Amino acid sequence: MPPYSPATVVSALRAAGCVFAEDEAELILATARTPDELAAMVDRRVAGLPLEHVLGWAEFHGLRVSVEPGVFVPRRRTEFLVDQALAQAPHASVVVDLCCGSGAVGAALAAALGRVELHAADVDPAAVRCARRNIAPFGGHAHTGDLFDALPDDLRGRVGILAANVPYVPTDEVDLLPAEARDHEPLVALDGGADGLGVLRRVAAAAPEWLAPGGCVLVETSERQAPSAVEAFTQAGLSARLAVSEELYANVVIGVRP
Structure with a gap:
């Protein structure tokens, strides 16, 4: 598979039913450190993993809070x-x-x-x-x-x-x-x-x-x-x-x- 571009990330997320595909794509692109990591993160989100588990963090009350897979995501x-x-x-x-x-x-x-x-x-x-x-x-x-x-x-x-x-x-x-x-x-x-x-x-x-x-x-x-x-x-x-x-x-x- 060729490397994801910003447009293909948005398309993949939108096809998976992500309502805020553009916003999520921006966060994933900013967090991924390598093309392989980007592809893995997109794949996990498309598979239904919560965005915060994909990113490894959640924004909460002005803080960036670490969130691991299997841990409750702060609302x-x-x-x-x-x-x-x-x-x-x-x-x-x-x-x-x-x-x-x-x-x-x-x-x-x-x-x-x-x-x-x-x-x-x-x-x-x-x-x-x-x-x-x-x-x-x-x-x-x-x-x-x-x-x-x-x-x-x-x-x-x-x-x-x-x-x-x-x-x-x-x-x-x-x-x-x-x-x-x-x-x-x-x-x-x-x-x-x-x-x-x-x-x-x-x-x-x-x-x-x-x-x-x-x-x-x-x-x-x-x-x-x-x-x-x-x-x-x-x-x-x-x-x-x-x-x-x-x-x-x-x-x-x-x-x-x-």
């Missing part, structure tokens, strides 16, 4: 969760990124807040390896384990911002997700249980003992699930409210420890 709408956390706790000194995936949320919070004690945790070892690299520039610590079990005990009662981008797709709706997510991202990062709120309820129930007085926990959910999510926070003893971005289709539940 642009989750930037709203970061902004809500910064507005709620602009002087937080201890930050935890739970269900961290690539660690994008923790890295973005640390980049904005300055010098903080940063911890990220995920049940998926591949995600933790990826997160460790992304939070290293901020002196962050990455931990493997199930939710709070992964965290050092000395964080109890000290956390100013607990960001938990939990999985919230109901189990019987996972098959309805786009193929890029369904086929290339870990199920544990997508499946939130029967009603999609199983992990969220566990986070809400345990969060108060980890938060500092006035500390906040933030989770993303769907519009349909939001009332039940707020109720879970309230039942855990948190002062709860819902923040919505119609532009980003983002719904974030914010709970504050009294």
Whole structure:
């Protein structure tokens, strides 16, 4: 096969159904270091691999975040969760990124807040390896384990911002997700249980003992699930409210420890 030209890259991506073929081609052409690497990247994208996995990075809240194949790709709408956390706790000194995936949320919070004690945790070892690299520039610590079990005990009662981008797709709706997510991202990062709120309820129930007085926990959910999510926070003893971005289709539940 002859080397790809910019025009043939665009044509190949468009033929594969990439809606933003021109933009994606520009990113791939800028990232590839050799003609062989360019051909391999185009082939992987045409085969359906998420663009971020092809590139090896994702743009998130002004950062270029490393993303490996098999690791959850940070969504642009989750930037709203970061902004809500910064507005709620602009002087937080201890930050935890739970269900961290690539660690994008923790890295973005640390980049904005300055010098903080940063911890990220995920049940998926591949995600933790990826997160460790992304939070290293901020002196962050990455931990493997199930939710709070992964965290050092000395964080109890000290956390100013607990960001938990939990999985919230109901189990019987996972098959309805786009193929890029369904086929290339870990199920544990997508499946939130029967009603999609199983992990969220566990986070809400345990969060108060980890938060500092006035500390906040933030989770993303769907519009349909939001009332039940707020109720879970309230039942855990948190002062709860819902923040919505119609532009980003983002719904974030914010709970504050009294």
